[in-house]
Amino acid sequence: MGIRFPHISWNSIRLKLVVGLFVVTVPLLALLIYNHHYSINVVRNQVAISNKNLISLYMGEIDARLEVVEKNILGLATTNYDIQSMGMPNSEDEYQLAKYKVSLYLSNNILFNESIDAFFVFNHERQDLLDGFQSSIAYSERMQVEKNLVQHLNQLANSSEQASHNWYVKKIGNTYYILRTIKSGNLYIGAWVNAQTLLGPMNLINLGANGHALLVNSQGDPLVSANFLQDDQVDLSRGFQQYYLTGSKKNWLVVGKPSQVGKFSLVAIIPNEQILQNLPKITYLIEWISFASIALLPLSLLFLHRAVLVPIKRLISVMNKINKGHVNVRIENYGAPDEFIMVNQTFDKMISQIEELKINVYEEQLSKQKAELQHLQLQVNPHFFMNSLNILFNLAQVRNYELIQEMTLCLVNYFRFMFRSNLSFVTLQEELQHVINYIRIQEMRFPDQLTCRIDCPDFLKSLQIPPLLIQTFLENSIKHSVTLEEPLHLSVSLDLKETGLSPYVEVVIRDTGKGFSNDVLADIRSGNRVIDEKGEHIGIWNVKKRLLLLYGEEASISCYNGYPNGAVVEIKLPYEEEG
Incomplete structure (x- = not known):
């Protein structure tokens, strides 16, 4: 069953009052909200443009410093004689002398390049690594980087993978480094820098108390520690062509600028409250x-x-x-x-x-x-009384005393039932016993011309029904269908059926006579009394009237002609269990 919504008339007072209130307040409220959000978007857009320009400026400065370092590396690889001697020495003494000079050169050169943390030269054949570090680099970090750098360069040498033509990101331990590597013969010449070192100048940018400047790789992963990113579900993988809002509550503004010389980007993450605090x-x-x-x-x-x-x-x-x-x-x-x-x-x-x-x-x-109910019930009695006297008269004429005795006993049982028929209900067992008694009387009236069969489940026999309900229709069939040419067969079947959640008792009465005429069926279906050349027939109208008084619309009677012949009456009664 679907959901049913209450019906509200368009002309109701409550609908008009509610609609009137909404018509007045909603447009004003919508205008205020729109103006508020428009102001926020204007301020946010200005903040994003300002920080985008600032990030682009710093990213350009970082790229310029890295380009200087890259030119220095290329100069080492192409013009430095000692580097070339290390790659193709004529003797071991020449190699050791060149190695010493290169080591001095790297140590002196690192002093003039504060933008990076170290230069290195690696001879793959000899597994010999020379490097020059900034004095601020801790010894433990230096050892860890040298160890991982040797492994990385060996992997490059032993694979078909070419060295990157740009600066690229390498994770060593829990720290991200940015490397530039150039291959020259058997040598790998390059430089590396801690990602945190490149962010040093960003400390001068005012991003608010909770603002952050980060370096991220091409997948959007931060190159420095940033636990708040996971806590607030900040997404940095959308690219940085335009600014956008991110986070679990869309409370972080992200602007960024990709590097022109490496596979990383500089990103500014600004909290929304920092942006809006400058609103008018x-x-x-x-x-x-x-x-x-x-x-x-x-x-x-x-x-x-x-x-x-x-x-x-x-x-x-x-x-x-x-x-x-x-x-x-x-x-x-x-x-x-x-x-x-x-x-x-x-x-x-x-x-x-x-x-x-x-x-x-x-x-x-x-x-x-x-x-009225009692009067309708008593209307049946005189009609049958005349037929009964006629049967006794005929039996007395032929002096059939045995049948007269049986007939008299049947009449006694019949009228005993009729005398208590002023009750509104009798059990189905009592009604069927009365029907059997009545049929026996008619069988004595029409020998060998009448048979009757009754089918009823035992559990229905205690059901309360109106008296004379079934006998009225059997009497009607006998009155209009018994002839001397063909015997008449009557059948009564009762069964419990159910439509939806309402069980009912169905009583079907059939005969093998000529059936109802069209005029009679029309009168029955319209609820009129049946009147023909033999007079007024009140039996069916009587029962319909009684059922209407007792059950209202819960009971019904249907009359039609069966196939190939005969009349059929279907009676439906509401079923109620005892108690």
Whole structure:
């Protein structure tokens, strides 16, 4: 079953009040909110452009320093005689002398290049590494870098992979380094720098108390420690063509600039509160007005709901219950405006008067229905009484005393049942026994011309049904269908069936006679009494009237002609278990 939404009329007071309130407040609120967000976007865009220019300036300075270092490395590889001697020495003495001179050159050259941490020269064949470090580099870091650098250069030498033509990122331990390597014969000449060293000048940029400047690789991974990135789900992998907001609450502004000489980028991460703290005071005023308007709207709706809509809803709820027949309900005393209190009191007084009138009318209807029901039941008796006397007269003429005795006993049982038929209900067992007794009387009237079969499950025999329900239709079939040419067969079947959640008892009565005429079927379906050349036939109309009085619309009777012939009557009764 789908969800059902309450129906609200477009002409209802509550809909008009709510819509009117929204029509007035929502456009104003939307304008304030739009203005607020527009101001924020303007300020954020200006901050992003300013920091983008600053980051581009610093990234250009870093690239310029790295280009100078790269030219120095290329000069070593192409013009330094001692480097060439180390690569292709004529003797061991020449190699050791060249190695000594190169070591002095690297140590002196590092003093004039503060932008990097070390120069190195590595002879792959001899597994000999020369390097010149800045004095600020710790010995433990130097040893770790030398060890990993030798492994890295050996991997390059033993693989078909070419050395990168740009500066690239290498992770050694938990620290990221930026390397530039040039191969010259058997030698690898290059330089490396700690990523943190390149960020030194960025300390001069004011990014706020929580702002950060980072170097990131091409995948967006930071090259320095930044735990807040994972904590706030900051994403640095979108590229840096434009600024964007990131984080779990979109509370970080990211601007960046890729390096022109290496596979890394310089990024500024600025907290949103740092950006917005410079907004004009009018923006804060608009923000507070927006929040006040948002808070005022539900408060207004709540006031409107309590003062007007709730009293109206209670009144409508009681009216709906009264419309369904529950005239004993009243509007409870709740706090409400004086006008609604007066309406509620007047309404309750009016309903009390209506309830008294309805009770009086209902009692009169009950008395009338009871008298009418008893009258309808007794209408059957005279009709059958005349037929019974006629049967006894015929049996007396032929002096068949045995059949007269059986007939008399059947009539005694029949009229005993009829004398108690002023009851509204009898058990199905009693009704069927009466039917069997009645059929036996008719079999004695029409020997060898009448048969009857009754099928009923045992669990239904205790069911309460109106008396003479089945016998009326059997009597109707015998009256109109018994002939001397062909015997008549009657059948009665009862079964419990269920449609949806409402079980019912189905009674099907069939005969093999000529069936109903079209005019009779039309009268039955329209609810009229059947009148033909033989007079008025009240049997079917009688039963339909009784079922209507007893069950209302829960019971039904259908009449039609069977195939190939015969009349069929289907009766549906509501099923209720005992108790």
